[in-house]
Amino acid sequence: MTGNQIDILINQISKLPGLGRKSAQRIALYLLNNKEQSLSPLISSLKVAREKILNCEKCNNIDTVSPCSICSSPKRDKKSICVVEDVSDLWAFERIGLYDGLYQVLGGTLSAINGIGFNEINLNKLEKRIHDQKVKEVILALSTTTEGQTTSHVIAEKLESLNIEVTRLAQGVPIGGEVHYLDENTLNAAFQSRKKIV
Numbered sequence: 590m591t592g593n594q595i596d597i598l599i600n601q602i603s604k605l606p607g608l609g610r611k612s613a614q615r616i617a618l619y620l621l622n623n624k625e626q627s628l629s630p631l632i633s634s635l636k637v638a639r640e641k642i643l644n645c646e647k648c649n650n651i652d653t654v655s656p657c658s659i660c661s662s663p664k665r666d667k668k669s670i671c672v673v674e675d676v677s678d679l680w681a682f683e684r685i686g687l688y689d690g691l692y693q694v695l696g697g698t699l700s701a702i703n704g705i706g707f708n709e710i711n712l713n714k715l716e717k718r719i720h721d722q723k724v725k726e727v728i729l730a731l732s733t734t735t736e737g738q739t740t741s742h743v744i745a746e747k748l749e750s751l752n753i754e755v756t757r758l759a760q761g762v763p764i765g766g767e768v769h770y771l772d773e774n775t776l777n778a779a780f781q782s783r784k785k786i787v
């Protein structure tokens with residue numbers, strides 16, 4: 590490995606979310622000093638991730654199978670869909686373990702600035718699922734950021750004519766709060782006391 594290649598490695602690592610150049614240097618050095626214990630297993634995991642992990646065709650969750658293990662589980666209530674922004678929010682709900690329905694992962698929120706519109710967040714897919722699965726309740730578990738609230742509002746309006754219950758997370762979610770940053774008790778309380786909006 591030449592000096593240049595080490596630089597390339599550090600550069601790649603520094604592009605990961607939340608890492609600056611200094612952390613990237615530390616990680617690169619750590620991996621190079623621990624090839625067997627850390628670098629090799631990491632390479633294997635990354636290879637598996639690239640080859641085997643895909644988005645669920647129904648809910649957009651990530652898994653090694655599609656439909657994902659949540660969508661295909663007989664234990665999950667197919668009449669309920671919880672709409673979340675990204676997979677880390679889905680994981681937050683799974684961690685607290687009190688929701689037994691299905692999810693729809695939007696992959697973002699509506700944002701004119703970032704050019705994210707209806708097609709990007711797959712609202713048509715959500716409508717189709719509501720229809721096909723005869724869904725009774727849609728829980729909007731989006732951030733309390735401006736974009737998150739706008740997205741909730743737009744989805745609620747779109748679903749208004751479908752004659753289903755649309756709820757959103759209630760108290761406890763601070764303004765500007767992102768769902769996956771909430772501690773378990775707060776998320777639990779917000780979920781239990783969700784409010785009907787349609």
Ligand code: ZN
Nearest residue numbers: 645648657660
């Ligand atoms: Zn799925």
